[in-house]
Amino acid sequence: MGLGDHHESEVLPGVLPIGRNSPQRPAHGLYAEQLSGTAFTAPRHQNRRSWLYRRTPSAAHAAFTPLSHPRLLTGPFASPPAPNRLRWDPLPLPTAPTDWLDGLVTWAGNGDPDSGQGVALHLYAANSSMNRAFFDADGELLLIPQAGTLNITTEFGPLTAPPGHIALIPRGVRFRIALDGPATGYVCENYGAPFTLPELGPLGSNGLASARDFIAPNAAAEPDAPTTLVQKFGGHLWQTRLPHTPFDVLGWHGNLCPHVYDLARFNAIGTVSFDHPDPSIFTVLTSPSDTPGTANADFVIFPPRWMVAEDTFRPPWFHRNVMSEYMGLIHGAYDAKEGGGFVPGGGSLHNRMSAHGPDAITHARASSADLKPVKLDNTLAFMVETRMPYRLTDQAARTPQPDYDAVWSGFR
Incomplete structure (x- = not known):
């Protein structure tokens, strides 16, 4: 079952009415209630709502x-x-x-x-x-x-x-x-x-x-x-x-x-020839905006996967982006930050057009690596990118690691 699909479940047979949503007297003395996640008149393929049949109305x-x-x-x-x-x-x-x-x-x-x-x-x-x-x-x-x-x-x-x-x-x-x-x-x-x-x-x-x-x-x-x-x-x-x-709730049906x-069920896609594809190929979920192709927010992961590209810089390349990127690490090490400092439970922020990419240690290793097929394993990082710059709270502004910029020093 998936996002946008219609689901239904009931604790007792007959809780869910057949052919209607709000009968005059719902079964078992329950109350029918609709939960709407979009406007009533949203297009059918975007409309999200479910009917719940419960012992007491939420309004009570x-x-x-x-x-x-x-x-x-x-x-x-x-x-x-x-x-x-x-x-x-x-x-x-x-x-x-x-x-x-x-x-x-x-x-x-x-x-x-x-x-x-x-x-x-x-x-x-x-x-x-x-x-x-x-x-x-x-x-x-x-x-x-x-x-x-x-x-x-x-x-x-x-x-x-x-x-x-x-x-x-x-x-x-x-x-x-x-x-x-x-x-x-x-x-x-x-x-x-x-x-x-x-x-x-x-x-x-x-x-x-x-x-x-x-x-x-x-x-x-x-x-x-x-x-x-x-x-x-x-x-x-x-x-x-x-x-x-x-x-x-003793029964419900709908698509909300x-x-x-x-995340282990994510089918990662990558190059089998050369060059490093855009990280958009790792998008799990997207929140669309009013600008086609530019998301309000994307949830992206960097899971275990095979690296096989030839004559290629395999880690993420240096780049500047119109989107703003917050990254977190669930376990293992992120392949663009092998020099330490980016640890599970921590995070990093690169706001729009902030130049970023691999640290000096990762760049040196990847530039001289013997490019045989290799399994990138024991890693799971994620990114929440958004079309607007992130603004920090006081807690975040007070507590960054000192001199994060130093990871990009030491290049020849």
Whole structure:
């Protein structure tokens, strides 16, 4: 099952009505509710919505009240964008009990949810399970675990995302994250068009990420219990107390739902002759913009793969780009940064037209390598690139590694 496909799941036979969405009396005394991820009148191939059949309407709650979270922000981001190349160490693990929501730290972003464009990048470091529910009204969430498995309870059912997987939570979907131990990772909050699979163009009908490998949850309702519900709205957190659980859906159908994807199922494409292709061949998901061919955001990975090109500089070449690139490392080493400093859980930023590429050590090795076929293994890096410059938060601006520019010194 995949993004944009129609899914359905029910806990009990007969929960899902046949031939209609909102009958006068839904089965089992349930309530029918539609969750819309796009405007009602969006073109059919872009329209995202699902019907949920639940014990209690989502509307049954008291007013939300503000909840402080000083490290979680939303655009418009106030700081001016910086042209300098930057790199960061991983977040330290907390010493006090910290759930996934409290462990979020906003790192950079652009645009804002009111304009419907741009992204925010967050990191998380947590060591305890959530005992509350959360949803994001500002944007869609792409969760990228680096260490520790995320056990995600959603309105649509449970999902599990260990490192090497991603989880995609649509805007507005309520969820809760349980941990088996300490966990760190990254989050891309997408304010623009929902992520979808990129077009394959001349590649044809196969390659890159396959829709069938995106796993949707099976419906699973939990017993009722009073629950604190937190939402992110306008860049701030708000909370209310529910007399019931929000995870009470006994059946659902539609094409808007959470997914988990195993990045090891990505079918990497590369050259079998010469030259290094553009990194766009590694795009897993794209959020389109109003400019064809220029994404609001792309999620790109650099997975294990064979390198076979002849008379070619095999690592990524030096380049300057109209897109702005944030990179993270899930495990192993990135093949353009063999000189150290870019470590799992860390990150780097190259804003638009900032010159970057391999460090001096990598360049020297690749320029003199014996170009036999070789398997590039034990590596998994990713990139979130966007058409607008990233603007840093105070936390990110205070903590870059010193003298990152030095990795490009030492060339003859």
